Amino acid sequence: MEPKQQDLQKGLLPRHVQFMALAGMIGTGIFKGSSETLNMAGPSVIIAYLIGGLLLFIVMAALAEMASAYPNVNVQGLVYKAFGYRPSFIIGWLYWVNWILVITVELIAGASFLQYWFPDVPLWALSLVCTAVIVGINLFPVKHFGEMEFWFAGIKILALTAFIILGALILFGAVPSSVNSPITNLTGHGGIFPNGFSGMFAASLVVIFSYGGAELIGVAVSETKDAKRVLPKVVKGTVLRVILFYALPILIICGIMPWNQVTSESSPFVQVFDMAGIPGAANVMNFVLVTAVLSAANSGIYATSRTLYSLAKNGEAPKQFTKISKNGIPLNGIMLGMLFILAGVFLSFVTPENVIGYLMTIPGFTIMIVWICICAAQLKLRKQYKDTASFRVKWHPYTTLIAIVALSGIFISFIFNADNIIGTIVCLVTLAVITISSFIFQKNKGNTDGNAKQQTRQIS
Numbered sequence: 001m002e003p004k005q006q007d008l009q010k011g012l013l014p015r016h017v018q019f020m021a022l023a024g025m026i027g028t029g030i031f032k033g034s035s036e037t038l039n040m041a042g043p044s045v046i047i048a049y050l051i052g053g054l055l056l057f058i059v060m061a062a063l064a065e066m067a068s069a070y071p072n073v074n075v076q077g078l079v080y081k082a083f084g085y086r087p088s089f090i091i092g093w094l095y096w097v098n099w100i101l102v103i104t105v106e107l108i109a110g111a112s113f114l115q116y117w118f119p120d121v122p123l124w125a126l127s128l129v130c131t132a133v134i135v136g137i138n139l140f141p142v143k144h145f146g147e148m149e150f151w152f153a154g155i156k157i158l159a160l161t162a163f164i165i166l167g168a169l170i171l172f173g174a175v176p177s178s179v180n181s182p183i184t185n186l187t188g189h190g191g192i193f194p195n196g197f198s199g200m201f202a203a204s205l206v207v208i209f210s211y212g213g214a215e216l217i218g219v220a221v222s223e224t225k226d227a228k229r230v231l232p233k234v235v236k237g238t239v240l241r242v243i244l245f246y247a248l249p250i251l252i253i254c255g256i257m258p259w260n261q262v263t264s265e266s267s268p269f270v271q272v273f274d275m276a277g278i279p280g281a282a283n284v285m286n287f288v289l290v291t292a293v294l295s296a297a298n299s300g301i302y303a304t305s306r307t308l309y310s311l312a313k314n315g316e317a318p319k320q321f322t323k324i325s326k327n328g329i330p331l332n333g334i335m336l337g338m339l340f341i342l343a344g345v346f347l348s349f350v351t352p353e354n355v356i357g358y359l360m361t362i363p364g365f366t367i368m369i370v371w372i373c374i375c376a377a378q379l380k381l382r383k384q385y386k387d388t389a390s391f392r393v394k395w396h397p398y399t400t401l402i403a404i405v406a407l408s409g410i411f412i413s414f415i416f417n418a419d420n421i422i423g424t425i426v427c428l429v430t431l432a433v434i435t436i437s438s439f440i441f442q443k444n445k446g447n448t449d450g451n452a453k454q455q456t457r458q459i460s
Contacts, residue, residue: 038268042193045250059374062377108127149295152295159288164252185257208410269285305333305334316438
């Protein structure tokens with residue numbers, strides 16, 4: 001039966017939503033970004049991932065609480081309920097920009113992994129192929145998209161599990177290798193903190209970028225069956241798995257090889273499999289890497305199109321983006337996202353050597369702002385719940401306040417860090433443009449439309 005105009009289909013099952021959140025997080029950040037964080041912090045990056053995981057849990061718990069109190073209201077809608085039009089407008093568009101950047105990073109990373117098999121094909125050409133694949137997947141009805149993403153995410157989760165098991169066998173000597181003393185690899189070469197606490201702190205931005213994507217369940221809520229019951233379970237399971245899939249692999253890498261021998265030329269995961277001497281390991285792992293980053297980009301296309309749909313439905317983007325195709329998808333939103341992604345992919349033609357490094361830090365800034373607003377919205381809305389939320393953040397308001405202070409401290413410190421000048425400029429300019437646009441859109445909407453929305457607004 002053809003879906004009603006202006007309505008998204010509720011075709012996502014609990015397993016789809018949980019694996020989508022995992023898919024958004026397990027991508028370039030762990031498979032390629034881990035080499036960067038290891039070079040910044042050495043073995044102490046494990047602590048950075050654990051601290052980042054704790055902050056992630058608080059953010060996700062706050063989101064689950066609000067979702068149980070306000071079913072079918074997504075992240076932007078929750079911010080609107082808490083703070084009104086302008087913060088909602090800014091967060092909605094900032095989240096859209098964030099995912100456009102993340103998708104671009106994932107696609108270019110996927111293309112760089114494909115060059116392992118096709119070294120003579122330029123990076124930009126392979127990036128175009130990757131773009132065509134993920135846009136095509138998102139043109140399917142959401143239930144089919146969810147099923148494909150479930151299996152995509154399953155491949156990389158299976159690979160990480162195999163890596164953890166194999167790594168543990170190597171560390172305990174069950175698999176022959178050149179590893180003589182795992183403890184020496186961890187504590188030698190400058191110790192746990194070879195670059196001091198500042199090195200661990202410097203890695204935090206890439207860590208936050210790596211964990212960004214968990215809040216995708218707050219976008220998928222409007223297409224999830226029985227979201228009020230499902231989301232709290234998804235939050236608990238997702239956060240635990242992500243911490244395990246980040247902290248344990250990094251611990252294994254640091255035990256198997258000295259952190260200062262990890263190079264950015266290939267993934268640390270490929271280096272470990274090569275060390276194990278398994279025939280064809282490099283090819284298998286490279287296939288997993290390609291699947292992983294394309295899966296994360298696939299989730300990103302979903303996030304950008306649904307965010308733009310919500311923005312348009314509430315008068316914060318052109319109404320053309322509320323149009324739903326026969327398959328029940330926001331087609332115009334997908335097409336606009338594709339155009340901006342292609343513009344980002346063009347950077348791989350201009351600066352193929354440095355493009356991933358330039359782009360990877362910027363989403364770290366934007367996702368921190370989104371996380372801070374989620375926590376702030378939970379603090380504001382807790383007193384306004386009409387019904388008691390079925391899931392509640394423990395030790396409220398202290399846990400939420402701790403997350404806000406910690407995230408704000410990281411954000412401010414990186415703004416004033418000269419090494420992050422490019423990311424800082426892009427982030428602040430983007431914020432300025434979005435803020436100015438919010439005044440323009442509000443003026444064009446008029447008071448009548450604004451008053452009506454105050455009474456009826458619910459993002460679905």
